[in-house]
Amino acid sequence: MVSRSCFFFRRLFSSLAPLSWLPAALLLLPLAGCGWANLGGHQSTLDVAGPVAESQRSVFLVTVWVTLFIFVVVGAVLAYAMIKFRARGRLRAADALPGQDHGNPWIEVGLILASVGLLAIIAVPTMRAIWYTYDVPEAERKDALEVVATGYQWWFKFEYPTEKIALPAGGEGPLVTGNELVVPAGRAVRVQLRTTDVIHSFWVPKLAGKVDMIPNRPNFLWFKATAPGYFYGQCAEFCGESHAIMRFRVIALAPADYAAWLATQKLPARATSGTPRELAQIVPLQPADPAADRGGIRAASPAFEADPLAGWKRQQELPAQEDADLIARGRALFQTKTCIGCHVVRGHEGVGIAGPDLTHVGSRTTIAAGVLANTPERMFQWVRDPAVFKPGNKMVHGGYIEPKTGRRLVTLDAQEITALVAYLQHLK
């Protein structure tokens, strides 16, 4: 952890390597093992993985150096003045006064000019980066991948307008996925930003700074992942009760892996042949109490955390054996319990568009918009108590419960949830 924790300071001083050791040592001394100064987390804006975030970081480091310089100079003068001119003992009104100077225009003008000069050092790279980070560079534009990201309270829909799939009702439409955006590494990605309700903001710190999704305002941003990786993102504009848990992931894959993923995703949902099992014969899952997560981690296991991209690849694999009868019961329940009203399972019954597309939900590493690891136990917790993990969400208010009357529309017992989870998990 220590190697990662003082990342910022190593980064800061590595840019001035020959001179860096002295101030670095001074600053790092009190910060040794500084967990609170950790800057190498999943959403680090400094441990970046693409040219856009890199450009933003380099501007930031310029501002750090300039302000650090001003701080050292001005702070030293201020500290000196505070020590040097401190009166000895309590003075009385009649005691002799210090020199009563009223100011010095030349010092003032000099300091103003110096300030302007220092700001110019910041202004020049700022201007350059504003234009660079705005849109995909001309040379890469033809090769760029177009994606549409749409914000919903509180999840993200991702569409690939250039990748067509057959729609259940006939015709074709763009490939749709939810909360996990898969892109090719090494290729520029241009994301069209849309929203269906309030303002959201698309932010994957390691790849690019945020741009807001504003109603009636077609925004966009671009990024490029230099190498394959698994990146954390999150909504960055307050969008209501569950804003904090509107998260997502960006997975950058090598071109061949990306092509393979795309081919799988374009297929309709997997079909298994089983006879729906009687509910009484289902042994329910028994997940832990969500309250036990306090202080802990919900979205990743330690094994996943060790190598997230490998974890993502594991998630794509089909399990060695599946309980076809249980899955068949789950599929039937998905229909009768009205899940289909909000969710699409392409090739199966689901047709709704208010919630995320679940055609390949089993292949995602997280559910509930990046909040929970996609395991059967977590999915059970989520389906049973969506409001615990995402207060105010529509699966409860509008799905399970009629909003106006408060009447319970959907009830699910443990056996039914277990069957639904088996069905959803098998949708790889």
Add this chain to the structure above:
Amino acid sequence: MAQSVETAAAPAHAPNGGSHVRPINLFPRPTASTGLASWLTTVDHKRIGLLYAGFAAFFFLLGGVEALLIRTQLMVPNNNFISAHFYSELFTMHGTTMIFLAVMPLNAAFFNLLIPLQIGARDVAFPRLNAFSLWTFVGGAIMLNAGWFLKSGLPAIGWFGYAPLSSKLFSPNLSTDLWTIGLQTLGVSSIVASLNFIVTIVNLRAPGLTMMRLPVFTWMALITSFLLILALPAIAIALLGVIFDRHFGTSFYEVSNGGQPIVWQHLFWVFGHPEVYILILPPMGYVSEILPTFARKPLFGYPLVVFSGATIGFIGFGVWSHHMFTTGLGTMATASFALATMAIAVPTGVKIFNWIGTLWGGQLQLRTPMMFALGFIWMFMLGGFSGIMHSAAPADSQQQDSYFVVAHFHYVLIGGATFGLLAAIQFWFPKFFGRMIPEFWGKLSFWIIFTGFNLTFFPMHFLGLNGMPRRTWTYDGNMGWNEGNFLSTMGAYTLGLGIATYVVVAIWSYFRGAPASRDPWDARTLEWSLPSPVPEYNFASLPSVEARDSWWHDKAMARARGVTGEITPDTDRPAGDIHMPDASWYPLLTTFGLTWMMLAFAPLHEPVVWFGVSLFSSHLPLVIMGLGIMLAGAYLWALEGPGGYHLRIEGPGRIRTLRGEHHE
């Protein structure tokens, strides 16, 4: 002689005006000088200032408790100490409360307490209007906080209230309506108060007090007042759009009818950015008074400090879109606002240079107010640096709406504005309460606050750079944010302890502190020439000013003449009877009508049901009733006549009140 001076001091109350208009005595002017009615009807700028301060202190502590609840929720990942909805309510109210109900009215308190004294006047130009501002502020505060006692709860849309989250569709509850009308009402209060202060400063200055002799605090108050009257209309218009959208189905921000939510952001920040300077310029004024006093030197570069304040105010209107760098402004607009934002660092830097220049070569006495003032310089400087970082738009796209921004503006608004206010309270406490705050306990509270503040907010820089967004009810345990948040929460508790110490010490001092002399700090401006606490008539005879830092100048002149021991000013000697404005019920009545009208307007389309009996199908009749009371209040106020009475100082401590007697 005396007559002409009095006329200059209180032009709104010509002594004989009462004989021309027959006064209507529906609510006769109260004459008692103590008791509840005397406070409710007071027009004395000092009492109004103290009332502002009292209400603001209450809301400051309430906002602090809200912050502690927020920090407790964030102490550990995946916490469930409070619900997501309550969390949204808390940060909405924390921001709204601290800005509109704590820092702004605390500054307003000092405007009231100090401006007439620093310019050598008997009161503000419009004393009854001043009372109206105060009570309208209280009315607005009630509207914003009514949700604590209502089923609909508190507003949960953030202090910035972005459309379309503020629309009926996404926030259908009454609390959002109360928030819109509450802010609107506070705007009325601030605009009225600002006009009053501008007229006061421009017109009621003592003879010889030219603009370039004005104390820096009064200068900053003047600039702030101009910022208020220019900035508040922007949010008033923006709020009117929200109110109309919510009540009358208009489409200013209604997306489905082509409304543009982005317009709200522009209008809000056209107000919101000058608002930042509205909060910080007065504290810059306090510090500019405190530093010279405890360095025993004049302020370094007075004209530049004044001019830079005006420049900050001016450029402050041209940088609002740096709050919107992530809204897709396009390259040219982003570049323009980035450069303008960098430009504003220059006059801000000028102030810091001049404060250091003031210290340079002085005899620094580190009394408690000075500790807070020096803390202000250091902390404000750090907040300024992160501000410069935000001006670099590409860097800002990573920092915007992250904890880095939270760290930045708390360094500016606590390390800056609040430290300035805490310094000012320590500094002027003896003047208005006649008691000293014990040095040891004052300094102890400073060190606890200083430590707690930095412990709370310094780690937030790292949290933000590590990708933690603001307005985050909870976070997962694998993001690298655990230690920073835990430390920050511990810091918040420390800061809370420090503020509690500060408040307890101040309350103790009010009752038991050592009596304060006229001029305990050997200070510089006119208020220190008056007895502590200041008598209700301020100056027995009005001063004439010969130099900047007038009282300091008078003291130096007296000593040059060979005076030793305590120096008493010429203004102690009365020059005839003192004309005083009368108290009045009508400002309170007018505010009562306004508050009634606004409160009834919030649930406009709801039927009025009292104790199970349906009275009206909508709240419109109640709105009209409130409007009627307000208009009646204003009308009777206008017909009340100027009133006024006279004080005759017959000797030390012997003051006779003269009512309706002829006097000359």
